[in-house]
Amino acid sequence: MGITCEEVWRDISDYVDDELDQKQRAVLEEHFAQCRHCAAVLEGTCNVIRLYRDERVLAPPKGFHDRLRARLNQKLNQGADERIHPSRRAVLAWALAAAAAVPLGFALFSAKRFLLPGLEHHSPTGSPDSPAVKGLVAVSLDANNKIFHIPSCPYLHGKLKFLSVEEAIREGYSPCPICIGKRKPEKKG
Amino acid sequence: MTDNTECNARNDRIRATEEDLISKILEGDRDLFLELIRPYERTVYATLITMLRSKEDAEDVTQDVLLKALARLQQFRRESAFGTWLIQIAINEARMRKRKMRHGTMFSLTSAADDDGAYVPKDFADWREIPSEALERSETREALAKALALLEEHYRLAFILRDVNELSITETANVLGITRGAVKTRLRRARLMLRDILSPGLQQGGQVGLAFKEARNPWE
Numbered sequence: 001m002g003i004t005c006e007e008v009w010r011d012i013s014d015y016v017d018d019e020l021d022q023k024q025r026a027v028l029e030e031h032f033a034q035c036r037h038c039a040a041v042l043e044g045t046c047n048v049i050r051l052y053r054d055e056r057v058l059a060p061p062k063g064f065h066d067r068l069r070a071r072l073n074q075k076l077n078q079g080a081d082e083r084i085h086p087s088r089r090a091v092l093a094w095a096l097a098a099a100a101a102v103p104l105g106f107a108l109f110s111a112k113r114f115l116l117p118g119l120e121h122h123s124p125t126g127s128p129d130s131p132a133v134k135g136l137v138a139v140s141l142d143a144n145n146k147i148f149h150i151p152s153c154p155y156l157h158g159k160l161k162f163l164s165v166e167e168a169i170r171e172g173y174s175p176c177p178i179c180i181g182k183r184k185p186e187k188k189g
Numbered sequence: 190m191t192d193n194t195e196c197n198a199r200n201d202r203i204r205a206t207e208e209d210l211i212s213k214i215l216e217g218d219r220d221l222f223l224e225l226i227r228p229y230e231r232t233v234y235a236t237l238i239t240m241l242r243s244k245e246d247a248e249d250v251t252q253d254v255l256l257k258a259l260a261r262l263q264q265f266r267r268e269s270a271f272g273t274w275l276i277q278i279a280i281n282e283a284r285m286r287k288r289k290m291r292h293g294t295m296f297s298l299t300s301a302a303d304d305d306g307a308y309v310p311k312d313f314a315d316w317r318e319i320p321s322e323a324l325e326r327s328e329t330r331e332a333l334a335k336a337l338a339l340l341e342e343h344y345r346l347a348f349i350l351r352d353v354n355e356l357s358i359t360e361t362a363n364v365l366g367i368t369r370g371a372v373k374t375r376l377r378r379a380r381l382m383l384r385d386i387l388s389p390g391l392q393q394g395g396q397v398g399l400a401f402k403e404a405r406n407p408w409e
Contacts, residue, residue: 009308013377017351017358037313044316044384049352051387056324057333058235058353060251061244065230068252069223075256076219 003027008038012045098169136162137180139173146173153179200270207271215262222259229272230255232354233279239337239345240283250286254279273360276350280364308378311385336386340379347375348383 008031014020015028032039051057137148142158148168149156153176163171175181210225233254238247258275265274323329337345350361351372358376362369 006309009310009381010377013380014373016380017373017376019358019373036315037310040313040315041310041381041384044388045380047316047319048380048383048387051319051324051333052337052348052353052383053355054321054324055231057330058238058337059231059330060234061248064234064248064251065227067248068230068255071252072223072256072259 003031005031005035005038008032008035009041012038012042015042016045016049098165101165137165137168138162139168146171147176148173148180149176150179155179204270208267211262211265211267211271214259219259222262225271226255226258226275229275232272233275235353236276236279236346236349237283238334239349240280240342241286242338246286250282251279254282257282269360269363272354273356273364276354276356277364280346308381310381312388314388316388332387336383339386340382344375344379344382347372348379351376352380 008028011020011024011028015025020028032042136151138151138153138156138160139146139148140156140158141161147155148163148165151160151162155176155178207225210221214221214225230251234247234251237250237254238244241247241250254275258278261278265271269277337348340348346365347361350356350364351358356364358369358372362372365372
């Protein structure tokens with residue numbers, strides 16, 4: 001026998017993991033063939049691993065998967081709800097801002113016309129439908145909600161219509177909390 | 190050392206399926222997430238129950254970890270296997286919880302050190318082959334959980350990563366931030382201690398009782 005039992009016990013775990021070189025391995029195997037005690041220790045070690053590897057050991061309690069699914073669905077729906085129903089606060093803030101902007105814009109517009117009647121000019125930008133037209137917001141005609149977005153908002157989809165903020169609000173649209181409210185999409189509710 | 194090629198091929202297949210699932214989930218098909226994590230529900234839970242000890246905490250944190258993984262899926266770099274990445278999140282989360290809850294006492298440096306002394310098995314009884322039905326019994330499963338709980342945490346954790354999560358020794362070392370040598374030392378101690386704790390009951394009970402005395406640390 002080229003190896004003592006103590007040496008075998010020291011290497012037995014590495015043997016199971018196939019971490020020994022071929023020569024060490026052969027020496028150990030030779031020892032196992034002759035030493036019943038060490039063979040029993042090896043078998044026991046392998047049994048331990050086999051037992052704990054079994055799916056039934058240390059398994060989550062009954063109903064775990066269903067509870068996880070429920071939590072996940074809740075979380076996903078919560079995210080969707082946030083997108084569809086912006087908080088009342090955001091709506092109010094925007095409605096106020098828009099309400100203030102309308103008379104202000106009108107005042108500036110009439111003041112300009114009044115003070116500088118000769119300088120009336122036509123904008124050189126392209127078609128009025130272009131999303132690049134400044135101040136226009138976009139609504140999705142395919143969405144089943146009434147939300148208006150900045151034309152670059154990732155939550156816009158389907159067929160789009162562009163209109164002014166005032167028009168959007170008049171038609172019952174509310175601002176997107178993500179692109180206009182600058183809310184982070186992943187933020188918890 | 191290298192795994193055999195059959196095992197590598199199987200791992201490659203799993204990895205390819207997972208990468209495919211991950212891409213689809215990131216493209217918006219979030220329902221597939223449950224499919225992606227299904228194989229890891231048990232291993233994450235097993236890891237957390239060995240760290241947190243309470244079933245309620247373990248379930249709670251497992252669910253948190255899995256939901257966190259979905260939120261962070263974009264950060265998954267694919268340098269490691271998905272399972273390894275997941276278990277890393279789980280361990281960090283458990284450590285954070287324990288710190289917050291002041292769960293148990295802090296381990297002193299000496300108790301966390303690896304005992305690399307010579308090891309002598311407590312008995313040399315032959316284990317009879319354990320019938321698969323034995324694991325159907327909750328007492329058997331309970332006994333296995335209790336036996337594991339008797340080990341110190343650093344032994345427990347190395348064992349659970351390598352032998353339950355089936356990470357490689359290198360992956361285990363990376364997750365725990367220790368050397369491969371330290372992983373091997375801890376594995377040796379953990380496996381032989383478990384064998385000691387579990388084997389006397391086996392021969393005594395005959396019918397795989399897996400009874401063991403809770404009060405003593407048989408390896409001392």
